[in-house]
Amino acid sequence: MRAIPSHHVVVFLCLLCASLALAVASAAALALLPLGDFRGVLVVLAGVLLLYLYAFALYRLFLRLLPLREGDVAPGSQHELIANVNMLFYLLLFNSLVRSHVVPVPLMRLVYLALGARLGTNTYSAGALLDPPLTRIGSNTIIGHDAVIFAHVIEGERLELKAVVIGNTVTIGATAVIMAGVHIGDHAIVSAGAVVTKDTRIAAGEVWGGIPARRLKAAPAAPVEA
Template sequence: MREIGAREIVFFLCLLALILLLGIGSAVWLIALLPRYYLSDLRGVALVAAAVVLGYVYAFAVYRLFLRLLPLHQGAAAPGSRAEFAANVNILFYLLLFNSLIRTHFLPLPLLRLVYLALGARLGHNTYSAGALLDPPLTRIGRNSIVGHDAVVFAHVIEGDRLELKPVVIGDGVTIGAHAVIMAGARIGDGAIISVGAVLTKDSVVGAGEIWGGMPARLLKKTAAASDAAAS
């Protein structure tokens, strides 16, 4: 694994300072607008809660601005390149800000969906993730799909000194079982099922209506709907 350089750390810390300044400043301003008898002894608690919530709101906004200015480059990131810089800053965002938020089981699924959308994931109608989408900007999931409890979907490859980003594309009506792992570059067709605990290795291609399972995952069979469609 490559070391994250000083310039990436300094850049991220500047963005973090901006987020904290905006979050705390906005919270203080909002609390100050309330009459003194509102909240009474809970004023300090309200200030902290407002700062946390507003801090994350600003974090989402700053992160999306960062992605617009320095979009993540798909493919291998050469050492010292702009692509590596963007990827490393993205890693810092997740390690220090977003990982604890998306890996918590406290947030209800509809709210977690909004978090993923705010982070740049493309999720179709009625699609939810009870697992962790570790690279939302590089994750696309169609309609009526579900990522099971504690499943993990990631779009990065770190192998020794090699760093590469590969999008994950998941179709409509897909079911990803609990504790499954979907690695970078995977393509999953409509109506497919990835079994509980399966490990879908990088660049795997799952056809529409196929059921995959195991470690590493392999084709087990086709769903009844897919088999009927093939027969007709």
């Protein structure tokens, strides 16, 4: 893994400090309200919530101005700056939220949408989406408990970003791992604990499982019309 250049860290810290300053200012304004005996607790909780909300907003603004795109990330490029700032947001701020299991699954859907994931209606994840801006999931899909989906490839000093695309009515079992570049068709099933290696294509209706994952069951044959 490459070392993150110091000026990339500075860019991230500027965004983080801006989020913190906005959260502190907003919490200080709330402290002026008549909040009763629990004022201190309420102000601290509001400050933490506001920190994340402002961080979400500045993170999305950063990616709107400098989009995170797929492909090899060349050293010293602007693409590397964007990828590293994205990584720092997750390592130092968002990962603790995604991995904590404190936030209920329906609310985590809102978190992932706020972070840029494309999720269809009635799609929920009890696992971790580590690269929401590069994660696209259709409707009526469920990601099982502690499953992990990520859209980055780190091989030595090589870094590449590849979107993960999952169709409609797909089931991803608990603790499964879906690697970068994977495409999963509608109505497919990935069994619990499976490891779907990068760039794998799972066709609609297929069942996959194992380490590494392989096809266990083909898609049902289409009914023959009389």
